[in-house]
Amino acid sequence: MTAVLDVKNLKKELDTFSLDKVDFLLKEGCITGFIGINGSGKTTTIKTILGLYPKNEGSIKFFGKEIEKNEYIVKNRIGVVLDEGYFYEEMTLKEMKSIIAPAYTNWDESVFLKYINRFNLKLNQKIATLSKGMRMKFAITLALSHHADLLIMDEPTSGLDPLIRNELMEILLDFMEEDGKSVFFSTHITSDLDKIADMLILIDKGRIIFNESKDELLDRHALVKGDNSLINEHTRRLFLSLRQTAVGFEGITDKLDVVREQMNDCLIERPSIENIMLAYVKEG
């Protein structure tokens, strides 16, 4: 598969936070979930790869081209949804569109109107009067109306109710039906990714912890439960995270075979993405 985004050794220093040698690669035709707790570096990474934060070091290639030298070509092929929207709220939807649309060579007015109707948005409505959900839908409409090949979304589901979040997931799956499309989607609500993600990247304290396929990640880890008597100095080391209460223990392991061999009578379950994310973040 071709790499739609190739980030190498990316460094960005802010006053109180820094990205440290961030490396990852997005494959074409995949929905990649970019996960991490609040403040882990998701927004900083996205803003840096988009050039909103100038990088200190590293290389960022979209479709094999350095974004710095090919900004116009690259940005024509990506659709972006930012966490805070960054709309001029005094403008109407129609006015905002009239500023954004001419920037793209592939702007498709019929696609724009299709989404406007699908989401029941009113073009003469002021952006300031839109609810958070409607604002996100408008941002997605703008991002999808120029036949982008890569959709980059920063926390699009944050603060939205489950119904709208589910609708967004369906839109992303519709978008992916066309060949050559990819999505890079940051979130701290990992349940959204259970249904749709192909790949997962975990970031914590500005460093990439893992970047692998969701299925492999879930197969490689296990949620283990059992009696406290099974936990000793040796078995404790088999867990990425371990929580013990008066009634027993619960832990996440990436050494499933060893656990099966050495800990009889324990209950082994398939973990959620959130279980795995929290296990690595706690460990860090």
Next chain:
Amino acid sequence: MLFHLVKKDFILAKKYLLFMLIFAVIGPIFIYSKLGFDNGSFTSFLITVLFTEYILFNMVSMQEDKYRGSALLCTTPHTRNGVIKAKYLFILVIFIGCFLLFNLAVAIGFSTGLARLNIYSIGIALLIISVFFGILIPIQTKFGYEKTKYIFFILFLTPFILPTIIEWYQSMNFNINFQLPLPQTVMVWVPFVISIFIILISMIISIQIFSKKNL
């Protein structure tokens, strides 16, 4: 594409746009009638332009600061350079608009003595605007709207202080003449050339500053 970014600025300033259009016509007639010295037409035009530019530019800067829309624009092919270039173009478009409306004001207020401006006077007005905004835009790009709004409040005061300064200047009978070895027909265009030079230098500085900003 630059045109659409300038259009964006006019949409952001739309609340004041009608008022400023009326002011650009009535302002010169009113100011001229209050001035009691030579060259009143030029002074009334200059005050009108400075005031109009300041109000509209300030309105746009305030909303840019509040909504941080340039971050969204920079995720599109508009690019950072385009955002900065559009600011200068916005100033230039307002200047041209004010000049055209000043001619309308001359037609209306001809009986008061308000007269058309020659090319040299228009060039001097553009030069003064270029100096003001050539300083303001890079400083505002560097430090943001909030930190710089009071420094440039002085522009807002121009209708009140500029006539006094010009009157004082004329009463002192200073005679500063720069004689360049150029024919008169070329000399009248010199202020335009200097203005373009100032705008270009300022634009390059602003682009440099903006390219390093975290949006």
